[in-house]
Amino acid sequence: MKLELRGITKxxxxxxxxxxxxxxxxxxxxxxxxxxNGAGKSTxxxxxxxxxxxxxxxxxxxxEVQHFxxxxxAMRAGIxxxxxxxxxxxxFTVAENVMLGxxxxxxxxxxxxxxxxxxxxxxxxxxxxxxxPDARIEDLxxxxxxxxxxxxxxSRNAGVLVFxxxxxxxxxxxxxxxxxxxxxxxxSGTAIVFITHKLREVREVxxxxxxxxxxxxxxxxxxxxxxxxxxxxxxxRAVELTVDxxxxxPGADALVLDDVHVYDLNGVPVVDGVSxxxxxxxxxxxxxxxxxxxxxxxxxxxxxxPQVTGRIVLDGEELTGRTVRQVxxxxxxxVPEDRQHDGLVPEFTxxxxxxxxxxxxxxxxxxxxxRLKDLAAFAQERLRRFxxxxxxxxxxxxxxxxxxxxxxxxxxxxxxxxxxxVAAQPTRGLDVGSIEFVHxxxxxxxxxxxxxxxxxxxxxxxxxxxxxxxxxxxxxxxGVVPADTPRDVLGLMMAGEAPQAVAA
Amino acid sequence: xxxxxxxxxxAVVGAAGPRRSWRVVWIYGVLTAIALVVLVGFARPGVARxxxxxxxxxxxxxxxxxxxxxxxxxxxxxxxxxxxxAVLLRRRDRxxxxxxxxxxxxxxxxxxxxxxTTGAGQSVPLPGLLGGSLALAVPLxxxxxxxxxxxxxxxxxxxxxxxxxxxxxxxxxxxxxTRSLIVGLVAAMVAGMLVSFVLAAFAIKYLVDQVIVGVxxxxxxxxxxxxxxxxxxxxxSATLNSxxxxxxxxxxxxxxxxVLGPVLFRQTVIVYLMYLGVVxxxxxxFRTKWGLRLRAVGEHPQAADTVGISVGGxxxxxxxxxxxxxxxxxxxxxxxxxxxxxxxxxxxxxxxALAAVIFGQWNPVKATLAALxxxxxxxxxxxxxxxxxxxxxxxxxMLPYVVTIFAVAxxxxxxxxxxxxxxxxxKG
Numbered sequence: 001m002k003l004e005l006r007g008i009t010k011x012x013x014x015x016x017x018x019x020x021x022x023x024x025x026x027x028x029x030x031x032x033x034x035x036x037n038g039a040g041k042s043t044x045x046x047x048x049x050x051x052x053x054x055x056x057x058x059x060x061x062x063x064e065v066q067h068f069x070x071x072x073x074a075m076r077a078g079i080x081x082x083x084x085x086x087x088x089x090x091x092f093t094v095a096e097n098v099m100l101g102x103x104x105x106x107x108x109x110x111x112x113x114x115x116x117x118x119x120x121x122x123x124x125x126x127x128x129x130x131x132x133p134d135a136r137i138e139d140l141x142x143x144x145x146x147x148x149x150x151x152x153x154x155s156r157n158a159g160v161l162v163f164x165x166x167x168x169x170x171x172x173x174x175x176x177x178x179x180x181x182x183x184x185x186x187x188s189g190t191a192i193v194f195i196t197h198k199l200r201e202v203r204e205v206x207x208x209x210x211x212x213x214x215x216x217x218x219x220x221x222x223x224x225x226x227x228x229x230x231x232x233x234x235x236x237r238a239v240e241l242t243v244d245x246x247x248x249x250p251g252a253d254a255l256v257l258d259d260v261h262v263y264d265l266n267g268v269p270v271v272d273g274v275s276x277x278x279x280x281x282x283x284x285x286x287x288x289x290x291x292x293x294x295x296x297x298x299x300x301x302x303x304x305x306p307q308v309t310g311r312i313v314l315d316g317e318e319l320t321g322r323t324v325r326q327v328x329x330x331x332x333x334x335v336p337e338d339r340q341h342d343g344l345v346p347e348f349t350x351x352x353x354x355x356x357x358x359x360x361x362x363x364x365x366x367x368x369x370x371r372l373k374d375l376a377a378f379a380q381e382r383l384r385r386f387x388x389x390x391x392x393x394x395x396x397x398x399x400x401x402x403x404x405x406x407x408x409x410x411x412x413x414x415x416x417x418x419x420x421x422v423a424a425q426p427t428r429g430l431d432v433g434s435i436e437f438v439h440x441x442x443x444x445x446x447x448x449x450x451x452x453x454x455x456x457x458x459x460x461x462x463x464x465x466x467x468x469x470x471x472x473x474x475x476x477x478x479g480v481v482p483a484d485t486p487r488d489v490l491g492l493m494m495a496g497e498a499p500q501a502v503a504a
Numbered sequence: 505x506x507x508x509x510x511x512x513x514x515a516v517v518g519a520a521g522p523r524r525s526w527r528v529v530w531i532y533g534v535l536t537a538i539a540l541v542v543l544v545g546f547a548r549p550g551v552a553r554x555x556x557x558x559x560x561x562x563x564x565x566x567x568x569x570x571x572x573x574x575x576x577x578x579x580x581x582x583x584x585x586x587x588x589x590a591v592l593l594r595r596r597d598r599x600x601x602x603x604x605x606x607x608x609x610x611x612x613x614x615x616x617x618x619x620x621t622t623g624a625g626q627s628v629p630l631p632g633l634l635g636g637s638l639a640l641a642v643p644l645x646x647x648x649x650x651x652x653x654x655x656x657x658x659x660x661x662x663x664x665x666x667x668x669x670x671x672x673x674x675x676x677x678x679x680x681x682t683r684s685l686i687v688g689l690v691a692a693m694v695a696g697m698l699v700s701f702v703l704a705a706f707a708i709k710y711l712v713d714q715v716i717v718g719v720x721x722x723x724x725x726x727x728x729x730x731x732x733x734x735x736x737x738x739x740x741s742a743t744l745n746s747x748x749x750x751x752x753x754x755x756x757x758x759x760x761x762x763v764l765g766p767v768l769f770r771q772t773v774i775v776y777l778m779y780l781g782v783v784x785x786x787x788x789x790f791r792t793k794w795g796l797r798l799r800a801v802g803e804h805p806q807a808a809d810t811v812g813i814s815v816g817g818x819x820x821x822x823x824x825x826x827x828x829x830x831x832x833x834x835x836x837x838x839x840x841x842x843x844x845x846x847x848x849x850x851x852x853x854x855x856x857a858l859a860a861v862i863f864g865q866w867n868p869v870k871a872t873l874a875a876l877x878x879x880x881x882x883x884x885x886x887x888x889x890x891x892x893x894x895x896x897x898x899x900x901x902m903l904p905y906v907v908t909i910f911a912v913a914x915x916x917x918x919x920x921x922x923x924x925x926x927x928x929x930x931k932g
Contacts, residue, residue: 049810051931072812087807089800090923100800101811103793110791152811 001062001078001159002026003048003191008057010043017043019215020057025160030182030192032202034221035212036234037402037429041195042084044212045162049081050074061160072101080153084165086145088152090138094131095120098152123151127184142289143174150181161185162193167201171289172459172491179205197234199227200460235432245443248467251280254451255301255420260310262296262475270296272475273310278420278451283442285466285483286455288494293475294455295337298424302334303327314420328357331419335409335426337455339402343409346398350390351379353397354412378415386411387437403434410441421445424455439465459487529594532587535612539583543576543615548894552618553627556763565762572622579615583608602870609877617884625892633887634767634880638775639841641879643668643850645778646833647857648864648871649785650696650826655866656789657822658802660926662718663703665854666725667827670695671834673729676845677737679747679838688747689774689835696831697824699725704823708816711928726848733847741844749843750774772840774832781829785868798822802922805929815929830854866921 003025010018017040025031035041046052048059050068059066061077068074071081088097099116106112120133129147137145146166153161163182167175182205186192196202202209202223209221211233219233232238255278262271271293278284286294300308303324312319319327328334336342344353355364355375364375379393386407390400397408406426413421423442427435442465446452456462462469466483471493478493550572556565586608593600621628647664654661674695679688699721706712737745750772759769789795797818800808805815833853838845856878864871885897 051810070812070814071810075812081810083810087804087810089804089807091803091920092796092800096796097807100796100808101813103796105793109793110787111793111796 001191002060003079003160003193004060004063005044005048006058006060008044008047008054008059010040010047010052011055017215018047018054021212021215021217023210023217025191025193027159027189027191028186029207030186030194030205032206032209033193033195033212034197034199034202034209034230034234036197036431038431039212039234040215041212042164043215045081045164045193045195048074048162049079075101075156075158078157078159079162080156080158080160081162082146082149082153082164082166084168086149088137088145088148091136093134093136094140094148094151095133097137097148098133098155102156119155120151123154127181142169142291143171143177146170146178147181150185158190160191160193162195164195165197166194167196167198168457169290171494172487173495175201198460199230202230203227231432243439243443243464245465246447248282248446250282250467251449253277254280254315255453256311256313257297257301258311258313260297260300260308260312262293262300262305263307264296267307270475271300274472274475274477276470276477276480278453280451281446281449282467283446283452283454283465284480285462285469286453286472287459287462287469287490288457288472290457292472294457294472295424296475297472298334298337298422298453298455301327301420301422302332325360328416331417333413333416333418333421335406335413335423337424337428339405339409340398344397344405347396349394349396350383350388350400350408351375351393353408354379354382354393354415357412357416382411382415386441401431403430403437406430406434406438410438414441414445418445418450420453421450422453422455425457426454427456427458427461459490462490463487526594528600529587529590532583532590532608535608536580536583536587539612539615540580543619544573544580547573547576547619548622549573550623552621552624554617555627555629556631567627570618572618575618576615579611579618582611583615586611606873613880620888620893620895621891623894624888626890628887628891631763631766633883634763636883636886637876637880638767638771639879640882641876642775642778642836642840643833643853644857644860644875644878645782645872646836647830647854648860648875649781649868650828650830650833651858651861652789652864652866652868652871653785653798653829654700654823654826655861655925656802656922657798657819658805658922658924658927658929659704659707659819659823660714660718661703661823661826662715662858663699663721663827663854664830664857665850665852666718666722667696667699667830668834668837668850668854668857669722669725669729669848670699671831672838672849673732673834673845675831675835676747676838676843677744680744683748685748685750685839688839689832692835692839693828693831696827696829696834698827700824700827703827704820707928708819708823711930714926714928722854729845730847733845737845745844747839747843750840772836774836774840777832781832782868782872789868799922802924805924809929809931819929830857833857862921 003023005021005023008018008021009016021040021044023031023033033041033044043052047054050071050073053069059068061079066077068077089100092100095113095116098120099111104112104115117133120131123129124131129151131144131147131151137148140148150161166178170178179201182192182194194205203225206223209223209225209230210217211219211221211230213234213236218236221230221233228238257274257276260271260274261269264270274293274297276284286297288294296305299305301312301319303319303322303326308320310320314330314332317330319330322330340346345356358364364371364378376393382388383390383393388400388404388407388411390404397405400408426438426442430438442452442454454462454465463483468480469483469485469490470480471478471490473494473496478496478498481489481493552570552572552575554568554570556568586604589604590600617628647668650667651661651664671692675688675692678691679685682688703714703717703721706717707714752770752772755769759765761769789799797808797813801813801815801818808818809815834850837849857875860871860874860878863874888895889897
């Protein structure tokens with residue numbers, strides 16, 4: 001099925017998310033839609049899928065103009081979508097999820113589950129998916145859940161299949177398998193739209209590439225284009241893809257984790273016996289697929305997890321069982337994973353957010369009263385030094401872009417005398433320019449002799465920043481390896497395999 | 505982000521095997537210990553007598569005489585056996601089957617009844633006790649069914665009380681005016697539905713906090729019916745508040761079964777509708793297209809939206825349906841129990857129904873069992889007072905609720921309601 005978008009325009013108030021976008025995808029090709037976060041890729045796909053109505057422009061399938069008033073229409077017309085956040089009901093079985101919305105029924109409106117199971121098996125066998133139709137979604141690994149999403153789309157005879165950032169939750173090996181599946185689907189005549197911001201994947205799988213920036217198509221590229229070419233097209237200027245850093249000069253052991261366990265509310269261990277050492281003046285990157293205990297581990301260091309056993313020692317000082325306040329006073333700085341939820345108060349101004357960690361006394365509070373003048377001077381200086389783009393220090397943080405929000409978090413955390421710095425997913429959702437800045441700050445902190453932990457699910461970031469890499473899988477550290485470890489080895493470790501040769 | 509995180513943690517937990525807590529087992533243990541102490545330790549001399557027969561039974565059963573202490577011991581043994589079974593099942597990481605808590609509860613209730621009436625002046629009329637329990641449970645069950653549907657589709661229904669009350673009032677008035685019970689019944693359903701419309705409109709369209717709308721609706725309906733009752737119904741009670749009354753219909757053969765026959769099958773049309781309702785909602789929820797879509801909307805509205813199911817529409821009509829069902833429960837109060845409306849005739853039944861929904865884990869059958877337990881609890885004190893039990897009735901009235909608190913506390917963290925209940929759905 002041939003898909004054509006003509007002059008699609010979508011506005012949200014004053015913001016034009018999509019500005020006259022044209023796109024043609026023919027059967028049997030994988031068309032990559034490349035763009036930064038916020039470039040308008042997702043908006044475009046939501047228009048295509050009937051979730052949003054375009055203000056201008058039209059959608060054509062096999063040269064016929066379509067009018068979608070909802071996802072149901074788009075689906076009936078033959079458009080299937082594999083969402084970034086899976087649209088699967090966790091407590092339903094695979095078969096129930098696949099049949100939902102176009103159920104076949106027996107007499108009296110009863111569900112014909114046998115027919116749904118047969119359909120799942122048929123598609124699953126055709127592509128070698130190995131999916132059990134009676135498994136409950138919440139019991140399945142993420143990679144398999146994604147296959148269920150694909151089966152869901154195929155069971156409706158989708159001729160156009162849209163993959164929205166599908167590799168964000170996958171290990172490198174699962175990504176390879178997904179790429180294999182996409183090629184197989186392409187060869188069977190499906191038109192595929194692949195949305196991503198990861199250059200490596202684009203070059204591996206794309207037949208054609210369209211680059212979007214600020215809601216506009218800025219150009220087409222050949223799959224043979226280099227990373228630097230694609231990146232500069234995406235960002236609109238030449239960008240530094242590697243992080244500039246000198247070799248680390250690590251000092252003494254600073255942070256020592258010894259057999260740390262963290263349990264969730266049900267008593268299930270989410271961090272399962274982690275022992276790590278971070279030396280002063282080095283960056284230890286913790287790699288791993290989302291949800292393998294990295295978040296909980298960093299939170300445990302800062303006293304944010306209720307059930308922790310084992311020992312956490314910073315410069316000989318015991319941090320285990322301390323309150324968050326005590327850990328911060330010990331000189332620890334923290335960039336939490338979710339800046340909007342844990343890192344900032346969106347309703348507060350930039351200045352107020354900059355003093356959140358020192359709201360209990362000097363220098364910004366005296367005798368219970370805020371010292372607004374000192375705070376303003378401090379905030380002005382931070383604004384300048386961290387290049388926070390805002391109208392002023394009185395701007396509410398919730399109104400800033402993701403990159404500027406993250407700069408506010410960094411500006412706050414790096415304004416104290418630090419003895420430990422932990423950054424969790426420090427560049428998630430940021431534009432390339434901000435990523436460069438954040439990386440520079442992290443390296444500068446290291447060079448100042450602070451032990452640094454960076455948690456990231458992006459292998460590129462891990463490799464770029466790390467002096468040593470620890471890979472976590474299901475709450476355990478699979479191994480600690482040098483920064484120049486090959487990617488395929490890291491990928492295998494992220495899937496839980498610890499090749500003896502690399503385990504150091 | 506949320507979806508992603510839950511799914512990945514889910515995968516990890518799934519890999520570690522299903523984890524069930526020991527808490528439920530502890531509840532069994534504690535209750536068994538209490539039963540031992542009270543039923544055996546504080547056993548009183550004498551016997552408890554239970555009358556089983558009503559006039560029209562197949563077989564006339566003789567009165568059952570249970571010796572106090574011996575019964576206490578037997579009940580305690582059954583309770584211990586249930587606890588052991590629970591421990592063994594937990595050890596093997598198996599699911600606790602539904603019959604286990606039911607057997608356990610029945611044993612404890614028998615023990616409690618025997619203990620409380622040992623040495624009482626009269627025998628306990630068992631069919632009367634059970635029949636009265638069912639009568640008190642009927643509005644609860646209708647309310648709970650409405651609650652289950654509404655919460656399963658993702659709207660927290662605190663307004664059950666208001667729906668019951670609106671149904672009771674409207675049913676009484678319309679039946680009085682038209683002299684037709686069927687019209688009264690339909691009017692009660694419509695009234696319950698109207699209350700639901702308000703809840704649905706505010707909760708789904710205007711995204712107001714569902715609990716707040718529900719609470720406000722309860723107060724509104726209570727105030728409105730009180731006002732109309734005093735101002736309109738009392739002066740003209742002959743024309744407006746004296747509806748005809750449903751008479752019981754005995755189902756041949758079934759109604760002649762000893763003990764249970766007259767309790768279950770010598771009832772009004774509304775009760776038979778209730779039986780049908782429980783069966784229909786259970787099958788509907790878990791076996792039909794309607795149920796699958798309804799549950800999908802309550803668990804993951806976005807997933808439902810992206811496969812072309814209208815979240816708002818599904819929620820609106822099912823919340824309305826829930827209101828209609830609850831309205832029927834209200835009609836039972838004024839068209840079957842007592843043929844007239846009185847001020848606050850529901851007296852909190854809607855809130856008990858809400859408790860039954862949660863205690864019943866959002867499952868129609870379990871919620872019905874919970875409602876029956878609550879009905880039994882309410883009826884116990886009446887009957888024991890009449891029989892002349894030496895135990896203060898207030899104390900007995902308290903016991904089932906204490907049990908409930910224990911049970912619900914034990915279930916916390918074990919049961920999971922519909923994931924999206926209470927959260928408005930915003931597209932995009």
